[in-house]
Amino acid sequence: MWALKLLEVFNSAIKNNKNITIKEVAEELNVSQRSIRYEIEKLNERLIENDYQEIESEKGILKFGNLDGVREILETDGQYNISSEERENYIILKTLLDREINQREISEELDISKTTVKGHLKEVKLFLEKYSLVLDIQYRKGLELNGKEENIRGALLKILNVISRGNSVYLKNKAKELILDRVEEVGIKRFINYCQKLMEIIISDEAHDIILNYLKISLYMNKRGFTIENIKNEKFLSETKEYKCIKKGSPILEEWYEIELSKYEYLKITDYFLGSNTYNLNYSYYDNWVEIEVIVKDMIQEFNDEIQEDISQDKVLLEGLLNHIKPTIYRIRNHIELENSIYKEVLESYPHLFEIVEKIIKKLEKSMGVKFTEDEISFLVIHFKAAMDRNVVRNKKYKVLLVCGSGYGTSKLLAQQIKQYYDVEIVDIIPKYMLEKVIAKESVDLVLTTVDIEKEFVSKPTIKLNAILNEEDKKNIESYGVLKSSKKVSMKSLVEVIKKNCKEVDEKSLKKELKSLLEGFVVDDIFHKKNTIFDYLSSDRILINESVKDWKEAVQKVGNLLVRSGSIEESYIKSSIKTIEEFGTYMVLGPQVVFPHARTKGDVNETGFAILTLEKPVDLLNGEKVSVFILFSSKDNKEHLDAFMKLVDLSNKEGFLESIKKIKKSDDFIKLLKREFPN
Structure with a gap:
């Protein structure tokens, strides 16, 4: 295992009475220096926990204060072999947090072959697919996680819940190390308790732990710039009394953690609180509220089995039911009745579908401890009926026979109207006397006629129309499942x-x-070229080997480059300086490299990057040395991400700072980037 290999290198160095550097350890173990720094950082945390002296690093040379302590920790770690399932869950956890995965680094860290890593990644991808998340290949980077922020957090909460319920000490420690212990929970607990008092509820222990973990995830992601941009049930959630209580308690979170959360973040927190107060002692808050999508998919499958049609892939149906069911449960629990009843109309029009839906919601009613009203069931029926209609359109184009008693010109006009309004195939236009002969020969789904036809004369569904279509005619046609044309x-x-x-x-x-x-x-079927870093950064936005008195002057200088290009307003620079003052080193994302930025408040005109390198490093707030400033602005908080991640990756690459010091002019910096990112 990794730990024992590391110990072997340390022992060898001390036995031979020689100093050892991070570079030498990396070369011995055939890994990057970054990986060694990371391992030593983790090892130091363990040493501190056990009251042992840390390993110090001075100019890359390692100094051991207590080698016996180091041996004890590494030997303990090295004796534990993690299982295949533990490895997969760890890879999932790490991928969701890092938003990327590098197979070589995982292979080194877990001491397994790249073939084994590939096998684990198949299972990881299956897990991610359940949350509509995908891993895309990125040049020189490995695999990058893509999907909605809300889904990424849902998947992360799921894996944390799996780890919490399991018995793996290894995974529990990893969860603490990578996220749970990174956000202290005193402020969160005060917020939860305050909200409970305002709502006059007492939430279950399970719900308390889930909400606590979700808030840690939310704060952690927001600090890193990952925010929720939209949310299901926005209108419903914003009108609940719970949302008003949460907004009232929001200053506790924002002041305690020095952060500003958006409306969507608080709406999502509201969603978690809504399901926390249950009347069913056998109810699992996580399985039945947080993961309600699983229950809804099961309902759709049961409906499939009853009607013997496949509507399981209808995303509109899934989204519609998810947006409807939580508000329904909320209304029932709070004794809120629907104003407009559609029960009678639905029961008369679709009695069989009503019976099926009434049957398939029994499991949901039991788990939630609620009873759906006839009106609420009726609205669910409408969702399923619409999905069936969409399924007909997708899988079957209606073949229509048009029977007209008037002249050819009038018949063609009616046919033109039908084609204009409906996506159908008109098999033929005939007079009444030819009907029996054509029906016997042609495959027809529906007969449209302007003349009276006796029912016994034709076996196919028949609709009597006017010579020029009116609203009543259209309504009759659509009642047979023929939907309006959606040609674009x-x-x-x-x-x-x-x-x-x-x-x-x-x-x-x-x-x-x-x-x-x-x-x-x-x-819009035009291919949209994906912007690259060179669309946001040019040589006139780069300053090389500048001299400044402090870091504030450096931020001002690099910001002025984007002001001159029209990308930002002067106020954005001031906000960036203020953000560094408030949050400090979290913007230092590479050795001596800081990425100043601020929240967009109407002072960003376009996405852009500007770079400043210093002749001599300056001290940041905590005394950390910084010599490269990469300031960026983002118009939509999204389009900068690819370029941003590339620059972060480059800033952590071995030899980056040395390469920067050799650059004499801005054009050379662009050449460096083009060598690193040729595509």
Whole structure:
């Protein structure tokens, strides 16, 4: 194991009475210096826990204050072999926190082969898929995690819950080390207790622990710049009394942790509180409220089995039910009745579907300790019926036979109207006397006619229409599951036609205006080039080997580059300085490299990066030396991420600082970046 190999290197050095450097340890174990620093940092934490003296590092040379203590810790760690399941859960945990995974580093850290790592990653990907998360290959970086922030946190909460319920001491320690112990919980507990008092509820122990962990995740992610941008049930959650209580308690969190959380963050916290007060002693808060999507998917599968149709892949249905069921449970528990009853209409129109839905919600009712009203069941029926209609459209295009008693011109006009409004295939347009012959020969789903046809004369569903379609005719057609046409024009085709017939076209402006004008009628099928770091950083935004009196002047200088280019306003620089004063070293993301930035408050005009290197390092607030300042702005808090992660990765690369010191002009810095990121 890793621990025993590390101990072997340390013992050898001390036995031969020689100093050993981090570089030498890395070379001996064939790993990066960064990995060794990380291992020593973890080892020092263990030494402190056991009242042993830490390992010190002076100019890269390691100094052992208590080698016996080091031996004891490393020997203990080296004797424990973690299981395959533990490795997989650790990789999941690390991936969700780091937002990326490097197979080589995992192989080194867990002392397993790359083939074994690949096997674990298959299971990791299956876990992530349940939360609509994917691992994408990134050049020179490994695998990067992509998906909605809300889903990433949900997956992280799930794995923490799995670890908490399990017996693995190794995983429990890893969870504490990587996240749980990184956010102290006194302020969170005060916030939870205050909210309980305002809501006049007492939450279960399980719910308390889940909410505590979620708040740790939320604070940790927000500190790192990962925020929730939207949320299911926004309108419903914002109107609950629980949300008002949580907003009232928000100063406790924000002042205690020196952070500002968005409305969406508090709405998500509200969601967790809503399910915490239950009347069912056998109810699992996590399984039935936090992971309610699992129950909803089971309901959809049961409905499938009853109707013998496959609507399990209908994302609109899943989203609709998720947005409906939690508010429903909330209404029932708080004795809130729906104002508009649709029960009678639904029961008359879809009695069989009502019966099925009433049956499949029994499990949900039992676990939640609630009884759904007939009106609430009726709304669920509407969701399922809409999914069935969508399924018909996806899998079957209606074949229509048009029977007309009037002239050819009138018949063609009616056919044109039908094609305009509905996505159907008109098999033929015939007079009444040909009906029996054509029906016998052609495959027909529906007969549309302007003349009276006796029911016994034709076996297919038949609808009598007017010569010119009116609203009543449309309603009758749609009652058979024929939905309106949703044809849209290709944006690419539109732009090509316009460019072909115009001499000069501002393509960017044209696309924007067409999209605005034809919203709902156009499909944006134009390939959008993914911006690279070079779209946000040019040589005129780089200053090399500058001299400054302190770090504030450095931030001002590098910020001025983005002010001059129009990317930011002057106030953004002041906010960046204030953020460093408040949060200090969390912006130092590489050796001697700091990434100043601030929350966007109307003073960011476009995403951009600017770089300043110093002739001599300056001290940050805590005395940490910094010689490279990379200030960035983000217009939408998203488009900067790829470039940002590349620069962070580069700043941690061995030899980066040495390379920077050799650079004499800004063009050379761009050349360095192009060598590192050729694509």
